[in-house]
Structure formats: structure tokens, C-alpha cells
Amino acid sequence: MQLTNRSKQVSNKEMTLAEKMYLPAVISGLAITIRHFFRKKPTIQYPEVKKYLGPVYRGHHVLKRDEQGRERCTACGLCAVACPAEAISMVAAERQKGEEHLYREEKYAAVYEVNMVRCIFCGLCEEACPKQAVYLRHDRMVPVFQERDEFVYGKDKLVEKMDDRYIRPANSEVKATPTEPSLTRAAT
Amino acid sequence: MELPVLIAKGLIILVIFGITLLIATYSTYAERKVAAFLQDRIGPNRAGPWGLLQPIADAGKMFFKEDFIPSQASKWLFILGPCLAMLTALMSSAVIPFGDSIRFSWDNVNYNVNLQPIEINIGVLYIFGVVSLGVYGIMVGGWASNNKFSLLGAIRAASQNISYEIALGLSLIAILMMTGSLSLRAIIDEQASFFEWNIFTQPLGFVIFLTCAFAECNRTPFDLPECETELVGGYHTEYSSMKLGFYLFAEYINMFVSSAFISALYFGGFHYPFMDLVNGSLENSLGAVAGHNVATAIGFAVFFAKILFFIFFFMWVRWTLPRFRYDQLMNLGWKTFIPLSILNVVVTGAGLLYDFKYSTWLIATVMIVLAVMSMARAPKRQVVPQ
Ligand code: SF4
Ligand code: SF4
Numbered sequence: 342m343q344l345t346n347r348s349k350q351v352s353n354k355e356m357t358l359a360e361k362m363y364l365p366a367v368i369s370g371l372a373i374t375i376r377h378f379f380r381k382k383p384t385i386q387y388p389e390v391k392k393y394l395g396p397v398y399r400g401h402h403v404l405k406r407d408e409q410g411r412e413r414c415t416a417c418g419l420c421a422v423a424c425p426a427e428a429i430s431m432v433a434a435e436r437q438k439g440e441e442h443l444y445r446e447e448k449y450a451a452v453y454e455v456n457m458v459r460c461i462f463c464g465l466c467e468e469a470c471p472k473q474a475v476y477l478r479h480d481r482m483v484p485v486f487q488e489r490d491e492f493v494y495g496k497d498k499l500v501e502k503m504d505d506r507y508i509r510p511a512n513s514e515v516k517a518t519p520t521e522p523s524l525t526r527a528a529t
Numbered sequence: 530m531e532l533p534v535l536i537a538k539g540l541i542i543l544v545i546f547g548i549t550l551l552i553a554t555y556s557t558y559a560e561r562k563v564a565a566f567l568q569d570r571i572g573p574n575r576a577g578p579w580g581l582l583q584p585i586a587d588a589g590k591m592f593f594k595e596d597f598i599p600s601q602a603s604k605w606l607f608i609l610g611p612c613l614a615m616l617t618a619l620m621s622s623a624v625i626p627f628g629d630s631i632r633f634s635w636d637n638v639n640y641n642v643n644l645q646p647i648e649i650n651i652g653v654l655y656i657f658g659v660v661s662l663g664v665y666g667i668m669v670g671g672w673a674s675n676n677k678f679s680l681l682g683a684i685r686a687a688s689q690n691i692s693y694e695i696a697l698g699l700s701l702i703a704i705l706m707m708t709g710s711l712s713l714r715a716i717i718d719e720q721a722s723f724f725e726w727n728i729f730t731q732p733l734g735f736v737i738f739l740t741c742a743f744a745e746c747n748r749t750p751f752d753l754p755e756c757e758t759e760l761v762g763g764y765h766t767e768y769s770s771m772k773l774g775f776y777l778f779a780e781y782i783n784m785f786v787s788s789a790f791i792s793a794l795y796f797g798g799f800h801y802p803f804m805d806l807v808n809g810s811l812e813n814s815l816g817a818v819a820g821h822n823v824a825t826a827i828g829f830a831v832f833f834a835k836i837l838f839f840i841f842f843f844m845w846v847r848w849t850l851p852r853f854r855y856d857q858l859m860n861l862g863w864k865t866f867i868p869l870s871i872l873n874v875v876v877t878g879a880g881l882l883y884d885f886k887y888s889t890w891l892i893a894t895v896m897i898v899l900a901v902m903s904m905a906r907a908p909k910r911q912v913v914p915q
Binding site for chain 1 (some may be wrong): 561566567568569570571574736839845848849850865896899900902903906
């Protein structure tokens with residue numbers, strides 16, 4: 342069975358004297374490596390330099406607000422159910438009178454936590470959410486943390502600020518998660 | 530020895546010892562950098578600017594690792610092993626002439642002190658003696674570990690070092706014949722003019738010597754004493770912390786000494802082309818004493834440049850060539866290098882008889898011609914289409 346067209350016939354032929362002397366081969370090998378010595382290195386110095394990983398990258402979680410600044414999440418728990426790593430947990434609460442400008446539905450998540458050590462950034466929470474409330478930002482990575490109490494991200498780190506709203510780029514080639522038109526275009 | 534000479538000697542020994550240790554320390558850093566660069570990586574760059582503090586960080590790590598001695602090991606031998614390796618490595622740098630001489634006057638007496646820690650006229654023999662003791666460090670370590678794999682590694686090291694030492698010595702004999710002296714200084718002075726550097730008069734001997742020096746230092750492609758796949762590590766499997774550090778450090782000192790030795794024996798040591806002109810003009814412009822000292826300093830720098838190049842070369846080869854198989858290693862040593870070096874000695878002797886220095890080019894030319902002919906005659910290797 343031929344898997345590639347690059348296979349080479351192995352030959353057991355006697356080596357010629359020049360090949361047996363090794364030195365020419367050794368010298369050509371040295372020449373190859375020294376060329377690499379002077380080559381430009383492709384390394385990216387990660388924590389200092391970050392690369393744009395494209396519109397389909399799944400990074401930092403974000404809990405969306407809608408146009409009027411109300412939190413979209415209704416604490417249905419579908420994301421937590423969908424999560425294979427069981428990284429999401431939440432506590433639901435009922436919206437009180439006078440809080441209509443804060444939460445979009447009658448029920449909201451009083452506590453919403455993502456455990457970043459467990460999360461595998463699969464994006465299933467984003468797929469599961471019926472309210473387009475949870476997203477994985479394509480443009481921001483989860484920062485490196487050194488302390489053990491830093492890795493559970495609560496609503497303070499997840500809910501987006503109104504002056505820093507997340508916009509999934511509307512790239513026709515990249516089919517982002519099916520979302521509300523307003524979100525894909527420009528969630529202003 | 531008079532007092533001023535004694536003081537000067539002491540200073541020289543201190544400086545050279547310091548430089549040796551410094552270069553050996555930074556070779557560990559350089560090795561990682563060179564490896565990275567040859568593999569299109571960047572290498573250590575976190576500790577200090579460009580990672581220059583990396584050796585210190587490494588040493589700190591070595592110190593704080595658990596110092597472990599296997600319960601069934603013979604304790605004292607286990608400790609002695611790395612010490613022996615380190616000791617022999619350091620001792621061998623003692624007779625290398627690192628430069629010409631310094632002149633100074635003290636109480637109206639003029640002194641002329643050679644830049645060489647110990648001046649003995651059997652320097653080459655001394656180095657051979659000490660270097661061949663170096664294998665004891667590995668042997669003792671491997672034996673004392675009470676681990677079959679370590680022992681196998683140690684035995685491989687011993688047989689490799691012994692078999693390559695023969696070829697090493699034989700290839701050197703040709704040089705000794707041409708110089709007529711066992712003193713390293715005499716050998717270097719023999720190469721005062723550029724075209725009499727032994728690399729030009731002894732091309733074959735150089736190749737043999739270089740390869741054997743690699744084998745003596747246990748550097749790739751001859752690092753058979755260690756092998757993760759066959760020996761679960763090698764002679765140092767049981768070693769940890771600074772004891773392992775000593776072994777690794779000894780390897781780098783060995784590399785430094787070998788590089789110094791190669792540059793002294795084949796590349797004219799502290800001589801460089803047009804040295805006479807430079808020296809003459811320096812002495813004219815600065816006066817005899819100062820001019821001579823400056824010229825010595827330049828020679829010293831040139832020598833170290835050569836050494837550094839060869840250290841780089843050692844690394845370059847290490848990250849290019851794969852390790853030999855053990856039987857190939859033995860075949861190469863006994864069936865190729867020893868006969869070739871004997872041939873080299875014979876041809877050099879014949880050349881000396883007729884007062885012709887470049888006689889070994891004869892063998893080199895014959896070998897090149899044979900190789901080219903065999904290449905021309907060999908049928909083209911064909912890729913059979915499938
Ligand atoms: S990205 Fe995947 S693992 Fe992470 S929280 Fe969402 S569903 Fe769970
Ligand atoms: S983020 Fe979406 S899926 Fe998760 S609880 Fe809120 S509304 Fe439900």
C-alpha cells in the first residue's frame with residue numbers, strides 16, 4: 342500500500358570509497374547546520390509578544406451584555422451541562438423590581454464562575470448558550486496566573502464592560518458560531 | 530626561582546586558571562545557545578541579559594538538588610569519581626603555553642617570564658598521562674554506582690578512550706618527529722611562519738587527531754559512555770546534584786583543554802600570520818619591553834580566539850552528527866585510525882629523510898584521487914518507481 346509518493350527505495354548497495362570516508366558527508370552536514378545558525382529565528386517570545394491567532398481562536402471567556410447594557414445570561418445552566426470539563430458553575434437568582442436595566446430576563450446568574458484550570462477551551466458552552474451570552478474571545482488569551490486563588494474567574498472578570506465590548510469579526514470566510522445578527526456584525 | 534619570577538608565575542597561574550574556569554562555565558551556556566541557534570531556536574534568554582546569568586542559575590539549581598548516594602554504592606568511590614574527573618581535567622591545562630613571555634624589570638634586573646603555568650620539557654607526555662587518567666573518573670563513578678547500566682557505560686568509556694588514545698598518540702608522533710621535542714613550546718615555536726603550521730604539513734594527522742580528541746572528550750559523535758536508550762543514562766545514571774555537575778563541568782574543561790591542544794599543535798598556538806611584522810613595528814613604536822608585552826598580549830588573545838573557535842567547532846559537530854554505534858566506533862578506531870596514523874608516521878619519516886616537510890600531502894592526495902575515482906565509477910543509485 343502506498344501512502345505517499347515520497348517513499349524511497351532502500352538500497353543495500355556497497356558504499357563507494359568516498360562515502361566510506363565519511364568526511365565529505367560530515368562536511369556537508371556541518372555546512373547545513375551552520376547555515377541554520379545564521380538564519381532568522383521564527384520564535385515568538387510568548388508572554389511579551391502575542392500573535393493574532395485568527396478569528397476562530399478560543400480564548401478568554403466573556404459574558405455578553407446587550408445593547409442596553411443588560412446581562413444576557415438567564416442562568417439556564419445549559420452551558421454548564423454542555424461543558425465536558427465541568428468548569429462552569431453558577432447560582433441563579435430572581436430579578437427584583439427596579440433591576441430591569443441590569444438583567445434582560447427574569448432570572449439571572451448571581452454567581453457565574455469558570456474554573457480556568459479545568460476549562461479546555463472547547464467552546465461548547467458558547468455553542469450551547471441559547472441567549473448568546475457566553476463567548477470565548479478570539480482576541481484575548483487567558484493571562485498566565487501564578488497563584489492558586491486566581492484561576493476561578495467570577496463575574497467580575499467575565500462580564501464585559503460597556504466601553505470594552507467584544508465583537509466577533511464578521512469574516513465571511515470564517516463561520517463563527519451562529520449568533521444573533523447584531524452580535525456578528527457589530528454588537529454595539 | 531627568584532621572588533619576582535615567582536610572583537609573576539603565581540599571577541599567571543591565577544589568571545589562566547580563572548580564565549579556564551570562566552570559559553568552561555560559559556561553555557555550558559554557549560552550548561545551549563549554539564544548540565538553539567543551529568536548531569532555529571533562541572535558547573536561554575531569561576536569566577539576565579541574553580540569558581548571560583544562566584550558568585549561575587544552573588549552578589544554583591545543581592547545588593540545591595538532592596545529593597543522593599545509592600545505598601548499595603561504595604560511598605567513597607562514589608564521591609571520588611567526579612572529583613577525579615574534575616581534577617584530571619583541570620590538571621591537564623597546566624602545561625599549555627598560552628602566550629609568549631612577559632618582560633619586566635625589578636630592582637634593575639630584567640626578567641622574562643613565559644606565559645605558561647608549568648614549564649616542563651615533556652609537556653606532551655604530561656598531558657597524555659593526565660588525560661588518560663581522566664577515564665578513571667568515569668570508571669570509578671560507573672563502578673561505584675553499583676548499577677549495571679552505569680558499569681556498562683563506564684566500560685564503554687574505558688574501551689573507547691583506550692582505543693582512541695592509541696591513534697591520538699600515533700598521529701601526534703608525526704609532529705614530535707618533525708619538531709624533535711616533547712615540549713609544547715618548542716612545537717609552537719616550530720610553527721612560527723604561517724605555512725609551517727602543522728595543519729598544512731600534517732593534514733591527515735590533523736583529521737585523525739581531531740576525531741580522536743572528540744572521542745577522548747566523550748563528545749558526540751563519540752559520546753558512547755552515555756546513552757539514554759541503551760544505558761538508561763550512562764555512567765552517571767546514579768549521580769545527582771553537584772556531583773553530576775562536576776562530571777558535566779569536567780567535560781567542558783576537557784573540551785577547553787582539547788581545543789587549546791589542537792590550536793597549539795596544529796594551528797600555531799599564539800602565532801598568527803604576519804606576526805613578525807606586527808611585533809617589529811610594536812617594538813619600534815613602544816620600545817623593546819612594552820612592545821614585547823603588547824605583542825604577547827595580542828598573541829594571547831589570538832590563542833584564545835583559536836580556542837574559542839574550536840570550542841564552537843566541538844558544539845557545531847555535536848549538534849550536527851548523530852552518535853556512532855558501538856561496533857562502528859571500535860571499527861573506526863582500530864581498523865581505520867590506527868593503520869592510517871601508522872601510515873602517517875611512516876610517510877612523515879620518509880619525508881624527513883629527504884627533508885621534505887609536506888610529505889603527508891601524498892597520502893591525502895592519493896586518498897582524494899581514489900575517492901573521486903570511486904565516485905565516478907560507482908553506478909548511480911536509482912529510485913525504483915513503485
Ligand atoms: S470552553 Fe469548554 S471547557 Fe471551557 S467552560 Fe466552555 S464548555 Fe467548559
Ligand atoms: S451563559 Fe448562556 S447557557 Fe450559560 S447559563 Fe447563561 S444563558 Fe444559560
